[in-house]
Amino acid sequence: MSNVYVADQPSAAREGRPSGRLLEVEDLRVEFRTRDGVAKVINGVNYHVDAGETLAVLGESGSGKSVTAQTIMGILDTPPGFVTGGEIRFHGKDMLKMSAEERRRIRGEGIAMVFQDALSALNPVFTVGFQIAEQFRVRRGMSRRDAKIRAAEMLDQVKIPNAKQRVNEYPHQFSGGMRQRVMIAMSLALDPEVLIADEPTTALDVTVQAQIMDLLGELQRERQMGLILITHDLGVVADVADRIAVMYAGRIVEEANVYELYAKPAHPYTIGLLESIPRIDEKGQQLRTIRGLPPSLLKIPSGCPFHPRCPMAQPVCPEKLPPLLQLGPTRASACHFAEELVNRD
Amino acid sequence: MTESILEVRDLVKYYPVTRGILFKKTIGHVQAVDGVSFDLHKGETLGVVGESGCGKSTLAKVLMHLEHPTSGSVTFNGQDIYKLGASGLRRLRRNIQLVMQDPYTSLNPRMTVGDLIGEPFEIHSDVAPKGSRRQKVQELLEVVGLNPEHINRYPHQFSGGQRQRIGIARALALRPEIIVCDEPVSALDVSIQAQVMNLLETLQNEFGLSYIFIAHDLSVVRHLADRVAVMYLGKIVELGTEDEIYERPTHPYTQALLSAVPVPDPNSRKNKAIIRLTGDVPSPTNPPSGCRFRTRCWKAQEVCAREVPLLEVRSGSDHPSACHFAEKREIMVTREAGELTELPTRTL
Amino acid sequence: MSDPTSGSLVTTPPPEQPGVVGDTAPVGAGLPETKRDQPRGLLGDAWYDLRRKPLFWISAGLIALFVVMAAFPFFFTSGSPNDPVGTGLSRSLEGPSGDAWFGTDILGRDIFARTIYGARASIIVAVAATLGTVLLGASVGVLAGFRGGWVDALLSRIADVFFGIPFVLGAIVILFTFNPEGAGSNEWKIMGLVILALCLLSWPVAMRIMRSSILAAKNADYVVAARALGASNSRIIFKHLIPNCLAPVLVYATILIGAYIGAEATLSFLGVGLQSPVVSWGVMISDSQQYIRVAPYWLLFPSAFLVTAVLSFVMLGEAVREALDPKLR
Structure with a gap:
């Protein structure tokens, strides 16, 4: 079932679907102006997602992974959040320069989002059918009846049994x-080209998580969507991602395809993360701990933001911010000693 | 002990x-x-x-x-x-x-x-x-x-x-x-x-x-x-040492649960067989008769609906398991953990 | 989104949002370290915090001024509230002047003196009634919320009954029953009755606020944790529940003080509350109403005092609420 691990360029994309680069984020900067000061939540994030590809954005709380997604969707709370720089290009057009109307058109049809907490993302006073149908009525001008039929079809596509009856629940x-399935049906209703899934399975049990991840993978393949999977779960990422971007303190510290990253992480933070999770397939494992705490975004350490916690920090680290250095065709790392890490045996 | x-x-x-x-x-x-x-x-x-x-x-x-x-x-x-x-x-x-x-x-x-x-x-x-x-x-x-x-x-x-x-x-x-x-x-x-x-x-x-x-x-x-008890709908379905549960699980629910845990290793995608459970967990207000897992179990037989399986050691297993058809099944390959990565440090 | 400034009825911090404040902040960033080393209780910390708030000092200063005014009106004015400034009605309805700063009313009395003397009745009634209402309502609320079951059902129904009585009607009935017209109008007795009427008719709201916050806090993890440590019921109520449930009632109380100053005026206006010769801002405002066009200053000055007093109490309440909530520090 979940045996698709090939990350090659998607073969024949569906008709009318452009293959290639869908969404690019370039040097995005976001800050939150709070009464305690300015929190630099995102400090120059670059990533892109292609059609049919799964990009996993990995990070702990406060790393800026969710804020990046909110900024892309245009649902950042302003204030306190302000975009202070960078571009978000969808099919090559900078969304940050678009009018509100243009952005709204992209939302749902171009880029859609699945949230972690499906219960609070769905309106409790309307039936799920109504909520899905609403999009068809408003955006596609369908009649009430047609929209409802389409809504039932959507529920069927996300494999909700008895979709015809449950549409009225x-x-x-x-x-x-099931709620998360409804959420997915809702975000896929307008056939988006990019789907952002923000911790879609964090609130779910393992057996259900496996079902949802399968479903997402299947729908993605069918529709050749670009999928941005935002998560902190290294297990889920290993199962479904093609490429991974690891975030720390509002920056991408490492980017690689999934095999490279797990085989030979090239940033001390990634190494720390990978060795700090208990593995179900290992006995007698030692857990590495990353000392200290994630930095306050109000006061990000100078130079490399990871240096106070890094076991291999050198005098250069607090002084110079390491750029995201390209190490190969698919990988990059923002560590002064990335090359040494890659070349170790 | x-x-x-x-x-x-x-x-x-x-x-x-x-x-x-x-x-x-x-x-x-x-x-x-x-x-x-x-x-x-x-x-x-x-x-x-x-x-x-x-x-x-x-x-x-x-x-x-x-x-x-x-x-x-x-x-x-x-x-x-x-x-x-x-x-x-x-x-x-x-x-x-x-x-x-x-x-x-x-x-x-x-x-x-x-x-x-x-x-x-x-x-x-x-x-x-x-x-x-x-x-x-x-x-x-x-x-x-x-x-x-x-x-x-x-x-x-x-x-x-x-x-x-x-x-x-x-x-x-x-x-x-x-x-x-x-x-x-x-x-x-x-x-x-x-x-x-x-x-x-x-x-x-x-x-x-x-x-x-x-x-x-x-x-x-x-x-x-050191030891693990697996619970389903208010009952312990399997109880054993860490090895017994993770390497030789005998209850179908434990097996399904273990198979669904994502392993942080992309190479495991190839040889991974997730046991798919269908349906949802039944309501604890009105649990199924007999074995509570039978509604989602692929091994379920008529006896499962009739008799509550006791948590006991059966012929197919070396530790207590509450399944009429308890049977060993290897879900994943356990290996000895390696050492932590030696991080290169230089003294300047 | 979680705005820490918008009332803190809920004591749980939001689960990590962008991690701006709170959870990722390195401990101790920018805290006045040295001064915080002595152990202090909740109130001690609140006081430490209050002392550094200008809002607190301004409002406390004003309130202190009003309280002194209520206690010793003769320090502020040599005039008398009930005697005319001139002889007889010779100086009726005069505008502000050198010897009657706020002007005079229809009977030629000095409005400045009356406003000063009026503080006493208004503030005593409002503060005492608020205290009574909150104490009564909150204790019933704690009892109902904590015990639950039939106790809660009974107390809640009783509260509903009181809540169902229309305020003005209820007050009129109470005041007429215990102080029928023509009966000797002892100033303190009427004040007491007004306070009683206000408390009796308003406690259900305080009770409901308290009950719902207790209900929410009762099952909070920290209460379960305390119970697991073996804490007694009284410890749970006084150490864990009340400190966490006080804020909404406190906010309500500050609003209530203002509302009660107004309610006292309403009852006076209807002729069932305080009456001349007792002076209160309410009595003055209701007296002035027919002369708004001729003598606007008659309405203006007592109203200005009333508004300032109400505002001071609200500001004080706000400052105290912030100080009592450690999360806002």
Whole structure:
């Protein structure tokens, strides 16, 4: 079932679907102006996602992974959040320079998002059918009846049993996993080219998580969507991602394809993360701990933001910010000693 | 095998489901915990795993005597804890302590760390004389790896991992023999999780603690537990040592659960066979007859609906399993863990 | 989004949002370290915090001024509240002047003197009624919320009954029953009755606020944790529940002081509350109403005092609420 691990360029994309680069984020900067000061939440993030590709954005809380997604979707709370620089290009056009109307058109049809907490993302007073159908009515000008039929089809596509009946039920009548399926149906209703999934399975049990990840993978393949999977779960990432971007303190510290990253991480933070998770397939494992705490975004350490916690920090680290250095065709690392890490045996 | 310190027998906890505001009528029962038995040995960690709604948190509450069980007994030091009087219960509290899941809600936001960790001494005022309490609190802070000078800070001034350390210090204050940990690391970030797990291990060795470690994360449980109980819909379906459960699981539910855990290794995608469970967990108000897992089980036969499978050792397995058709099945390849990566360091 | 400034009825911090404040902040960044080393209780910390708030000092100063005014009106004015400035009605309805700073009313009395003397009745009634309402309502609320079950059902129904009585009607009934027209109008007795009426008719709101915050806090993890430590019920109520549930009631109380100053005026206007010769801002405002066009200053000055007093109490309440919530520090 989940045996698709080939990251090659998607073969024949569906008709009318451009293959290639869909979404590019370049040097994005976002800050939150709070009464305690300016929190630099995102400090120059670059990533892109192609059609049919799964990019996993990995990071702990406060790393800026969710804020990046909110900025892309244009649902950043302003204030306190302000975009202070960079570009978000969708099909080559900078979304940050678009009018509100243009951006709204992209939302849902171009880029859609699945949230972690499906219960609060769905409106409790409307049936799920109504909520899905609403998009068809508003955006596609369908009649009430047609929209409802389409909504039932959507529920069927996300494999909700008895879709025809359940379309008339309210969100609280669905179990956690089913609710997340509804959420996915809703975000896919307008056939987006890019789907951003923000911790889609964090609130779910493992057996349900596996079902949802399968479903997402299947739908993505069918539709050749670009999928941005935002998560902190290194296990899920290993199962589904093609490429991985690791974030720390609002920056990407390492980017690589999934095999390279797990085989030979090229940033001390990634190494720390990978060795700090207990593995179900290992016995007698020692856990590495990353000393200290993630930095306050109000006061990001000078130079490399990871240096106070880094076991291999050198005098240069607090002084110079390491750029995201390209190490190969698919990988890059923002560490002064990245080359040494890659070349170790 | 070492002596058991806690014996749990046929523990049952039903919550009535009522209807009506003034004249309440019981229309059913949520069978949250239904006939759970196990022993906890001195100095060991017993992991309890299961998905949400399996009753593991209710089990923690009943074990802590925060809820009175519907029936069953828990024997600690030769005494049934549910038959203790008020003073006996107070003494019990010193010996069994609780660490809760959410470090954001389990600490009173209006108390300083000193008050929070000192509270056990105030409640059990005979443990430490008044003058020595402050010092004891500072010692505890040190034990759990926090700065003893932070005694006047409020919980919100700490990060999640640090708060969980405060919670652990509080549980440790009265020098208990048993600590019930209810999902102690699941709310924490990955890098912090490892710190807290290592702390729990160190404390166990230092103070000879026994843990009941309740979690939904099978990897975490494998790392910490000596023995593991797998729960489904209020019952233990399989009980065994870490090896027995993870390498030779015999209950279909355990097998499905293990197969679904994502392994942080992309190369495992190729040879991975996830056992797909269909449908949802049935409602604990009206569980299926016979074996509770039969509605989702691929092995289910007519006997499963008729007879409740007992948790016992069967021919196909070397440890207790509550399945009529218990049978070994290898779910994943376990390997010995390697050393941690040697990070290159240069001296300049 | 979680705005820490917008009332803190809920004591749980939001689960990590971008991690701006709170959770990722390195401990101790920019805290006045040295001064915080002595152990202090909740109130001690609140006081430490209050002392550094200008809002607190301004409002406390104003309130202190009003309280002194209420206690010793003769320090502020040599005039008398009930005697005319001139002889008889010779100086009726005069505008502000050198010897009657706020002008005079229809009976030629000095409005400045009357405003000063009026503080006493208004503030005593408002503060005492608020205290009574909050104490009564909050204790019933704590009892109902904590005990639950039939106790809660009974107390809640009783509260509903009181809540159902229309305020003005209820007050009129109470005041007429215990102080029928023509009966000797002892100033203190009427004040007491007004306070009683206000308390009796308003406690259900305070009770409901308290009950719902207790209900929410009762099952909070930290209460379960305290129970697991073996804490007694009284410890749980006084150490854990009340400190966490006080803020909303406190906010309500500050609003209530203002509302009660107004309610006192309403009852006076209807002729069932305080009456001349007792002086209160309410009595003055209701007296002045017919002369708004001729003598606007008659309405203006007591109203200005009333508004300032109400505002001071609201500001004080706000400052105290912030100080009591350690998360806002």
